[in-house]
Amino acid sequence: MSKVVISTSSFDTDNNPHIQDLTKKGLGIASNSYGRKLTEDEVIALLGDDTVGMVAGIEPLTERVFASARSLKVVSRCGSGLDSVDLAAAKRHGITVLNTPEAPAQAVAELTMALMLAALRQVPTTDKLVRMGQWPRTQGRLLAAQRVGVIGLGRVGRRVARLCQAFESTVMAHDTYVRESPEGVELVTLEKLLAEADVISLHLTYDAATHHLLNKENLARVKRGAVIINTARGGLIDETALAEALNSGQLGAAALDVFEEEPYRGPLLKCETAILTSHIGSLARESRQRMEWEAADNLLRGLIEARAMENG
Template structure:
């Protein structure tokens, strides 16, 4: 009997056609035994204990060391978009098939990004904190429809953000070297260079792939004065020290962050009133999360069938 292991912090899709088929094939399915995000040592210990043939993975670091702890491992199905947490070269060398679910979380992440944009413009979290401190102050914000929104990365999520923001009015621009100008124009979006976007956007929202963009001190210095930065993509897209300096200097008016270089985050950005933070929950809408989990399980089953671990 082989083990199928889920390593996401939570996993709700426990009884469906795919899990029943895997169980019928004689596999034991072990769901999120630790109930939290795994570090590398956690993953090594868990893999060594259970030696799974396949895993539905979260964002834990799946390094060569982790994979070595599970000699039976043949398939990794990421529950989510990014594959930056997986050492793809090590997986290829070990004959491990890797898949992801790029479409499933798009709407959930896009909606959170737009929620953060509106929250930052209208200073909702800041006003909430003041009231809880006994300070009844009506804060002056700004209209989304009167702003230029710059979308960095115009893939599935970036395009969804454009669709959601369009009804508010305003101008939409995007920077993505792989996007087609005609396709962007069809969505009412103008493709521009990253430097142009930073200089012209009132709101900069990040949806680029890991490793393709990094906003450091030089890039943030090019941002329009008073701009707001939103990051629901990956923490490494932004130099947090440079962001802190830009906010403290008043160069940026605010930031809304769902992702960080190290998580859980416990750094100095948390002390700034113009910063709103959420706990890497972009995909954590019930409907989207269920879809991701089902797709990841389906991907895993398909790969196990292909390698002969499960009958067609």
């Protein structure tokens, strides 16, 4: 029997009407039993040679994966980013790739704001000290008084810019693909943003050109005491260089929800001024449900179209 694979580490199959439609059509459902991001070999084993459709997470979908999954017709990403998918390889193997770019945007933007405020007001550190029996009079910083630099003005970046403006922050942005900025947002070069922003928030895609965008050299150019927020992709930051910049005092704080290797086990764990969350950007109940429903609906529609093309 042909099957559909759900490789994302969390997915509510029981309450998803589109998944139920797929089962009614006679397709089996196979899920990720590891509760984490799958490796390439684990994806290959889960897909086998009888999978026709896949609801994907952020696991690597490579040439090797697509070559092994001989029945695969449609990949539907539960999320917006496609950097984990070899799109050229998918095209060569006749596999349609779909995503859900709008569904997670608000949730990621709101987590960005939560991390930004937590870093500026030192909420995690204060909480820890109170639990240790202390009563610290922690003095943080107002978001309203900060100049926020948004790198990437896509769906999430634009939302973050608007939310920061609602807090009365001055907002500047850098995006090489944008020619007209949102109202009240100054478009600047990356060099100017790094040098002048008090808070830098990353909202751009990850590829070879943006790998370690914030490397040791660029972190040295950042305004001393600045705060770095990353809810986009882990590979955008050299995490070792970031830890060094935090420990030296070059940076005031950093808050990351995404990492190059997940689960994260690197040097930032020992940085007291780093706030680390476990890739929960899209995991707001309302957003997650919408994202899962859209991903499953995309998959169902994609499989129907693939069947129609096969039948001429």
